[in-house]
Structure formats: structure tokens, C-alpha cells
Amino acid sequence: xxxxxxxxxxxxxxxxxxxxxxxxxxxxxxxxxxxxxxxxxxxxxxxxxxxxxxxxxxxxxxxxxxxxxxxxxxxxxxxxxxxxxxxxxxxxxxxxxxxxxxxxxxxxxxxxxxxxxxxxxxxxxxxxxxxxxxxxxxxxxxxxxxxxxxxxxxxxxxxxxxxx
Amino acid sequence: xxxxxxxxxxxxxxxxxxxxxxxxxxxxxxxxxxxxxxxxxxxxxxxxxxxxxxxxxxxxxxxxxxxxxxxxxxxxxxxxxxxxxxxxxxxxxxxxxxxxxxxxxxxxxxxxxxxxxxxxxxxxxxxxxxxxxxxxxxxxxxxxxxxxxxxxxxxxxxxxxxxxxxxxxxxxxxxxxxxxxxxxxxxxxxxxxxxxxxxxxxxxxxxxxxxxxxxxxxxxxxxxxxxxxxxxxxxxxxxxxxxxxxxxxxxxxxxxxxxxxxxxxxxxxxxxxxxxxxxxxxxxxxxxxxxxxxxxxxxxxxxxxxxxxxxxxxxxxxxxxxxxxxxxxxxxxxxxxxxxxxxxxxxxxxxxxxxxxxxxxxxxxxxxxxxxxxxxxxxxxxxxxxxxxxxxxxxxxxxxxxxxxxxxxxxxxxxxxxxxxxxxxxxxxxxxxxxxxxxxxxxxxxxxxxxxxxxxxxxxxxxxxxxxxxxxxxxxxxxxxxxxxxxxxxxxxxxxxxxxxx
Numbered sequence: 001x002x003x004x005x006x007x008x009x010x011x012x013x014x015x016x017x018x019x020x021x022x023x024x025x026x027x028x029x030x031x032x033x034x035x036x037x038x039x040x041x042x043x044x045x046x047x048x049x050x051x052x053x054x055x056x057x058x059x060x061x062x063x064x065x066x067x068x069x070x071x072x073x074x075x076x077x078x079x080x081x082x083x084x085x086x087x088x089x090x091x092x093x094x095x096x097x098x099x100x101x102x103x104x105x106x107x108x109x110x111x112x113x114x115x116x117x118x119x120x121x122x123x124x125x126x127x128x129x130x131x132x133x134x135x136x137x138x139x140x141x142x143x144x145x146x147x148x149x150x151x152x153x154x155x156x157x158x159x160x161x162x163x164x
Numbered sequence: 165x166x167x168x169x170x171x172x173x174x175x176x177x178x179x180x181x182x183x184x185x186x187x188x189x190x191x192x193x194x195x196x197x198x199x200x201x202x203x204x205x206x207x208x209x210x211x212x213x214x215x216x217x218x219x220x221x222x223x224x225x226x227x228x229x230x231x232x233x234x235x236x237x238x239x240x241x242x243x244x245x246x247x248x249x250x251x252x253x254x255x256x257x258x259x260x261x262x263x264x265x266x267x268x269x270x271x272x273x274x275x276x277x278x279x280x281x282x283x284x285x286x287x288x289x290x291x292x293x294x295x296x297x298x299x300x301x302x303x304x305x306x307x308x309x310x311x312x313x314x315x316x317x318x319x320x321x322x323x324x325x326x327x328x329x330x331x332x333x334x335x336x337x338x339x340x341x342x343x344x345x346x347x348x349x350x351x352x353x354x355x356x357x358x359x360x361x362x363x364x365x366x367x368x369x370x371x372x373x374x375x376x377x378x379x380x381x382x383x384x385x386x387x388x389x390x391x392x393x394x395x396x397x398x399x400x401x402x403x404x405x406x407x408x409x410x411x412x413x414x415x416x417x418x419x420x421x422x423x424x425x426x427x428x429x430x431x432x433x434x435x436x437x438x439x440x441x442x443x444x445x446x447x448x449x450x451x452x453x454x455x456x457x458x459x460x461x462x463x464x465x466x467x468x469x470x471x472x473x474x475x476x477x478x479x480x481x482x483x484x485x486x487x488x489x490x491x492x493x494x495x496x497x498x499x500x501x502x503x504x505x506x507x508x509x510x511x512x513x514x515x516x517x518x519x520x521x522x523x524x525x526x527x528x529x530x531x532x533x534x535x536x537x538x539x540x541x542x543x544x545x546x547x548x549x550x551x552x553x554x555x556x557x558x559x560x561x562x563x564x565x566x567x568x569x570x571x572x573x574x575x576x577x578x579x580x581x582x583x584x585x586x587x588x589x590x591x592x593x594x595x596x597x598x599x600x601x602x603x604x605x606x607x608x609x610x611x612x613x614x615x616x617x618x619x620x621x622x623x624x625x626x627x628x629x630x631x632x633x634x635x636x637x638x639x640x641x642x643x644x645x646x647x648x649x650x651x652x653x654x655x656x657x658x659x660x661x662x663x664x665x666x
Contacts, residue, residue, distance in 0.1 A: 010591040038349035085383030096579035100572035119551035
């Protein structure tokens with residue numbers, strides 16, 4: 001499967017997406033609607049996307065050899081960097097999904113703690129600095145946005161305690 | 165109206181204060197490599213929501229101007245451009261600093277950033293009024309053609325493949341179609357009530373420019389050393405009258421390049437700086453000295469990249485078409501405050517527009533004074549560790565997304581678009597066409613539907629109406645010329661390298 005480079009895969013993905021989009025538009029066109037209906041522009045865009053993805057696929061097939069050589073020469077990414085990157089995605093994801101449930105204060109403090117621990121090059125020496133910065137930053141943000149600017153941030157379980 | 169607009173800023177201590185705050189924060193974000201103008205602006209968007217419209221927009225304008233100029237500090241002292249707009253500044257600023265003239269390089273950079281900013285603001289004041297009067301003649305046909313022109317220019321110039329740029333643009337356009345159509349039908353919501361009114365601009369901008377950028381950085385070396393800072397002194401190093409006279413034509417030409425590039429959608433400061441630098445080199449009596457540390461190179465780069473600011477605001481205010489990424493954020497700010505940019509902006513919000521012009525002028529003076537006086541402090545800020553900065557920025561961005569509509573759904577959107585940006589970058593798609601197409605999508609669709617309804621479904625008027633035809637031909641030419649250039653480069657075996665703007 002040497003022809004299946006990153007570009008080929010992204011071209012096929014876009015191709016499938018455009019076909020799915022076109023079918024969706026066809027299925028949701030209202031009966032009796034003229035040619036210039038709500039699905040006219042989306043259909044047009046799906047067709048454009050399909051043509052472009054085919055062009056991308058052809059280009060990717062043509063460049064497959066060069067791309068394979070380039071990826072063979074490419075240095076293997078550092079394991080720590082992959083862990084930091086993946087960890088960051090997980091932490092931001094958890095932060096966003098738990099924002100309402102746990103409330104701004106709790107989720108922000110733990111997010112900052114986790115993210116700084118992940119990013120800090122010298123966690124063992126600086127653990128107390130991380131805790132201090134996470135606590136102070138959370139407090140400062142809460143005071144600025146919630147108290148000074150009056151934004152209604154979700155407070156979760158701390159609602160009774162912190163609601164002004 | 166003009167006097168009222170000017171006074172709305174001049175007589176408001178709050179505006180002065182927010183311009184100063186915006187300039188300082190902008191300079192900090194510009195100076196620190198890895199942080200950017202859009203990041204500073206998305207971070208401050210939630211604060212701008214709670215301010216009076218003119219105060220909020222003054223803050224955003226000051227952030228834009230400050231961060232554009234702040235990039236020169238690290239470009240000169242560390243030879244790392246703080247923002248992509250300062251790439252060309254490194255070429256001569258770095259060698260000047262190495263040879264002990266860092267102070268002179270900084271002084272020239274700051275002064276000519278100011279020069280470019282002032283010239284482009286004057287162009288904004290006169291150009292916007294003229295373009296708005298001209299744009300009153302536009303019908304849906306012209307609007308749609310302008311949107312197509314903007315999309316093709318961005319797609320062909322952003323990234324290293326036109327096809328990828330166009331795909332990214334079409335995807336951005338499709339995202340803008342989510343929600344109610346101009347004809348009232350619900351599309352692409354898949355039963356979600358949160359998507360009925362479409363996807364708001366703020367979460368997308370925050371997701372792309374803050375979360376996406378930080379996730380991408382997290383897969384690299386977050387704490388990479390910023391390098392050795394060079395010593396400098398600004399004392400006795402200010403630009404002399406003779407130097408100003410010698411570089412006057414260079415600075416004027418660079419300003420014009422910057423304004424022109426700013427008006428064209430999506431190209432931005434780095435291209436303006438590089439084009440202006442190469443023009444200065446080509447027309448110089450001593451081109452061989454460029455790259456070894458001559459002031460002329462810094463003049464060309466810094467004047468042009470700051471002139472982009474005013475240029476990009478001309479189509480933003482008069483047509484609702486942002487000329488650069490930070491201009492997209494200004495558009496978001498304007499929309500949040502209920503200001504609708506377009507040809508009627510002078511009629512409907514004249515006082516406000518003159519207020520924005522005044523704020524832009526003041527912000528230029530503010531960065532000249534603050535950057536010159538506080539340069540030592542800004543240089544010290546280069547030492548702030550990224551492991552502290554990045555998490556705090558993310559938290560503030562999440563607050564910004566939530567504050568926009570008080571919806572936790574927007575916070576989830578921020579994460580989704582941040583992740584999408586990272587994945588798009590992984591497969592070498594540029595996000596600039598995506599965001600500009602998203603911004604222009606509604607405008608393009610509404611005008612396409614209106615135009616086709618007027619012409620009973622015929623596409624012919626798009627080519628028979630002169631202004632519309634000019635823009636459509638320009639779209640084809642912009643793609644054709646870039647394809648030709650890249651084919652030539654491919655044949656010559658040159659690698660095509662294009663920097664992602666901001």
C-alpha cells in the first residue's frame with residue numbers, strides 16, 4: 001500500500017465527505033422547491049469539493065514516491081513530545097466537556113495544574129510553584145471575569161459558596 | 165458626525181486607557197515568539213463584550229497594531245520573528261544586533277512601524293469613504309463576485325498547494341451554511357438545537373487561533389530556549405533627520421505595498437514585509453549590503469507590515485470583507501457590538517466609524533511611546549516560560565468562548581475546532597482560507613441566491629455586469645498566475661515554501 005500516503009488518505013476522506021454532503025442535500029431538498037432552493041449552494045460546494053478532492057488524489061498519486069522517500073527520511077518524533085501533545089488534547093477536551101458540570105473554578109484549577117505539570121520541564125523541583133500559579137491564576141480569572149465584569153460563569157458544586 | 169466621532173474617543177478617558185492596555189498586551193504578544201496577534205485578540209474579545217462599542221473596538225485595534233509592531237523586538241534581538249509579519253526584519257535586524265547596533269535597529273524598527281501605521285491610517289480614512297461610496301453601486305452580482313475573488317486569492321496564496329487552499333476554503337464555506345438558510349430551511353444541524361442559529365464566529369476563531377495553535381505547539385518543544393539576547397541601548401540611537409530623508413522613498417513605497425497587500429484578502433504582513441524588502445533591495449544602489457545589517461531592510465519590512473493594518477481595515481469597514489486574520493477578529497468584535505460593516509456603514513454608524521479612525525491613529529502614537537519607553541520591560545518578558553503562559557491563555561480563551569453566549573456548547577465547539585485545526589495542519593491544509601471562507605460564506609450565499617433569483621437562475625449577468633466580470637476574471641487570473649508560477653518552480657526543482665500567516 002505504498003501509494004496510500006497522507007495526501008491520498010486526506011483526498012479520499014474529503015471525497016467521501018463531499019459525496020455524503022451531496023446525498024444529504026439531495027435527501028433534504030424540499031418537494032416543490034425551485035432550482036435555487038436552500039440546498040442549491042451546499043450542492044454546488046459539494047460538487048466543487050468532489051472535483052478538488054479528485055485533483056488532490058491525482059496529485060497525491062503522482063507525488064506518492066517522493067512523499068514516501070521524504071517520510072522514510074523524516075526523523076521519528078520524540079516520544080515525550082507525542083505524550084505532551086496527546087496529553088494536551090485530552091486535558092483541553094476534559095476541561096471543555098467538564099466546564100459546566102464541575103464549574104469554572106474547580107475545572108480551571110485542575111486543568112492548569114495538569115497542563116503546567118505536563119509542560120513544565122522540571123516538575124519535581126517546581127511542584128509547589130505550579131500549585132501556587134494554578135490557584136492564583138484561577139482566583140485572578142474568577143475575580144476579573146465573574147466579579148469585575150459580571151460574567152455568569154458556571155460554578156458547579158461551588159455555586160452556593162461563590163455566587164455573588 | 166466627524167467631530168462627534170473624534171470626540172467619542174478623544175474625550176473618553178476609558179478609550180485612552182483601553183488603547184494603552186491593548187497596546188501593551190499587543191506588544192507583549194507580538195514580542196514573544198509563539199504568541200500571535202489573533203491569539204491576543206481572541207483572548208481580549210470577552211473583555212471587549214462588556215465595554216462600550218467604541219471602547220471595545222479601540223481595545224481590539226490597539227491589540228492588532230501593538231502585536232504587529234511587537235514582533236520586531238525578538239526579530240532583532242533574538243533573530244526569531246515574534247510574529248510572521250516580522251520575518252523580513254530578521255534579515256537585517258539580526259546582523260545589525262550582532263554587530264553591536266541593536267539599539268539603532270530597534271529605534272529604526274519602532275519609528276518606521278509608526279510611519280507605516282500612520283500612512284495606512286490616512287489611507288484608511290480617505291480610502292474607506294471613497295470605497296464605501298463606490299460600493300453603493302454594488303448589487304448581489306458584484307458582492308458574490310467579490311466574495312469569490314477574495315476566496316480564490318486567499319486559497320491560491322495560502323499554503324503550498326492551491327488545491328489544498330481551495331479545499332480548506334470550501335470546507336470553511338460549508339461550515340458557514342450550518343443553521344437556517346437565507347430561505348428559512350434548517351440545514352446540517354442533525355437535530356441539534358444549539359446549531360439552529362449556526363456556528364458563532366467567536367468559538368471558531370478561538371478554536372483555530374488559540375487552542376489549535378497551542379495543541380500544535382504542544383507536539384513540539386514547548387519550552388525551547390529563546391536564544392541569547394543581545395545587549396542594546398536606545399540612547400543616542402534615534403532616527404536622524406538625514407536618515408529619515410535618505411529612507412523617505414523606501415518608506416513611502418513600503419507603505420504603499422503594505423496598504424495594497426492589506427486590502428487584498430488574506431495575504432497579510434509577512435508577504436508585505438518580504439515583497440517590500442525585495443523591492444528595496446532591487447532598487448538599492450548597494451543591494452549586496454542587504455542581509456548584512458543595513459537600516460534600509462528594517463525600514464522596508466517594518467513600514468510595510470504595519471501599513472497592512474490600515475489597508476486591511478478598508479475592505480473590512482466598507483464591504484464587510486476582512487483583509488487579514490486579525491481583521492476577521494475585528495469583524496467579530498464589530499458584529500458583537502451590533503455594527504454592520506458595509507457600504508452604508510458611514511450612513512448608519514458614521515460617528516462610530518470616525519471613532520474607529522481616531523482610535524487607530526491614537527493606537528499608533530500609543531505604541532510609538534510605549535514601545536520606546538518600555539522596551540527594556542518587553543525584552544524581559546521574552547523570559548516568561550511557555551509552560552505558564554499557554555495553560556493560562558487556554559483558560560482565558562475558554563472563558564471567552566463561554567462569555568459570548570453563556571453556552572457551554574460554545575466551549576465544546578472551541579475544543580472541536582482546535583482539534584480540527586491541528587488535524588488540518590497535520591495534513592498540510594492551511595486554516596486561513598477556512599476562516600476567511602467561513603466569514604464570507606453567508607455573504608456569498610445570500611448574494612448568490614438573491615442574484616440568481618433576480619436573473620431567473622441565469623449565471624450570465626455575472627459576466628455581463630462590468631464590476632462583477634472584472635472580479636471574476638481577476639479570480640481566474642489569480643489562480644492561473646499562481647498555478648503557472650508553481651509549475652515553473654516545480655520544473656526548476658525549487659521547493660515551494662509559504663509561511664502560514666499569523
